[in-house]
Amino acid sequence: MKELPRADLNALLRQMPKAELHMHVEGSLEPELIFRLAQRNGVVLPYASVEALRAAYAFTSLQSFLDIYYAGASVLLKQEDFFEMAWAYFERAAADSVVHTEIFFDPQTHTDRGVAIETVIVGLAHACRRAHAELGISARLILCFLRHLSEDAAFATLEQALPYRDQFIGVGLDSSERGHPPEKFARVFARCRELGLHVVAHAGEEGPPAYIWSALEVLKAERVDHGVRCLEDPALVRRLVAERVPLTVCPLSNVLLRVFDTLAGHNLPALLDAGLCVTVNSDDPAYFGGYLNDNFAATFDALPQLNVAHAYALAHNSFEASFAPTAAKARWVAALDEVFARFRS
Ligand code: ADE
Numbered sequence: 001m002k003e004l005p006r007a008d009l010n011a012l013l014r015q016m017p018k019a020e021l022h023m024h025v026e027g028s029l030e031p032e033l034i035f036r037l038a039q040r041n042g043v044v045l046p047y048a049s050v051e052a053l054r055a056a057y058a059f060t061s062l063q064s065f066l067d068i069y070y071a072g073a074s075v076l077l078k079q080e081d082f083f084e085m086a087w088a089y090f091e092r093a094a095a096d097s098v099v100h101t102e103i104f105f106d107p108q109t110h111t112d113r114g115v116a117i118e119t120v121i122v123g124l125a126h127a128c129r130r131a132h133a134e135l136g137i138s139a140r141l142i143l144c145f146l147r148h149l150s151e152d153a154a155f156a157t158l159e160q161a162l163p164y165r166d167q168f169i170g171v172g173l174d175s176s177e178r179g180h181p182p183e184k185f186a187r188v189f190a191r192c193r194e195l196g197l198h199v200v201a202h203a204g205e206e207g208p209p210a211y212i213w214s215a216l217e218v219l220k221a222e223r224v225d226h227g228v229r230c231l232e233d234p235a236l237v238r239r240l241v242a243e244r245v246p247l248t249v250c251p252l253s254n255v256l257l258r259v260f261d262t263l264a265g266h267n268l269p270a271l272l273d274a275g276l277c278v279t280v281n282s283d284d285p286a287y288f289g290g291y292l293n294d295n296f297a298a299t300f301d302a303l304p305q306l307n308v309a310h311a312y313a314l315a316h317n318s319f320e321a322s323f324a325p326t327a328a329k330a331r332w333v334a335a336l337d338e339v340f341a342r343f344r345s
């Protein structure tokens with residue numbers, strides 16, 4: 001593929017249509033909205049101001065982030081709170097040329113505070129419908145189980161969610177990875193597969209390659225979220241490449257949570273060069289310094305070996321890795337090809 005001047009490559013990254021497949025909607029809650037919802041709902045926060053909250057975003061590990069992330073989510077009580085949070089994300093996503101997104105939500109973070117699962121799902125699903133109608137974004141929901149809780153708790157959550165089965169397309173596994181291997185959730189994931197739900201799992205973010213193996217072999221995960229530590233195990237890379245199992249990589253998140261020391265040291269180029277089906281995603285954009293295009297821009301800036309062909313591969317992979325119907329994927333790829341042709345002419 002012909003190279004472009006850097007300014008043109010940056011414009012192409014911004015304008016190319018893309019899918020986002022790894023974004024926790026509770027991680028899109030900006031400090032301003034946290035404070036507005038806290039005031040509206042009478043929730044007292046352990047931070048005096050927006051600035052004080054932002055100043056606390058100095059993470060040393062996944063757990064140090066999760067403690068603040070769960071505190072932020074405590075302001076969400078009503079359907080309209082969930083709607084507003086998701087709508088704010090969709091507006092940002094539309095500005096980043098996102099045409100399809102499969103967003104994670106953590107029901108247990110809310111039901112454990114006494115919020116009904118109906119409140120969560122109905123509010124989010126309303127925002128998804130409006131994103132399609134008003135922004136042209138196709139948006140789907142993936143329900144995540146919190147892996148620091150028990151499998152019985154995950155089963156109870158699945159039971160509560162089943163009346164809303166048509167509002168989400170799959171299940172995932174997130175929260176504290178170390179000490180909570182995928183096999184802890186073998187039975188509940190088997191039940192989800194029987195129900196026809198798609199299954200994905202966070203693995204190989206802080207956890208070892210063995211967790212990626214068990215996400216594949218025990219949970220039968222169709223995508224691995226993060227998965228960056230797969231490069232430590234050549235046999236695992238061969239398996240992921242052979243089966244084209246997508247990895248939803250989140251570069252800014254990985255630096256903020258110290259998975260990599262710097263963006264320049266991120267293994268994204270090596271993952272791509274290994275032939276893996278890698279995608280770029282924002283994870284928790286309100287906490288990690290940026291939305292999807294910020295991730296693309298910062299990553300391509302820090303890693304000058306990334307070029308036009310890599311940009312195309314990442315956008316193409318995002319559609320291929322999505323759970324959208326084949327016809328929709330073909331439409332998005334055609335739109336992607338049109339944008340690339342425009343930049344090459
Ligand atoms: N929940 C929100 N963001 C997460 C991440 N990066 N890893 C695990 N669980 C999460």
Ligand code: ZN
Binds near residue numbers: 024174202225283
């Ligand atoms: Zn994540």
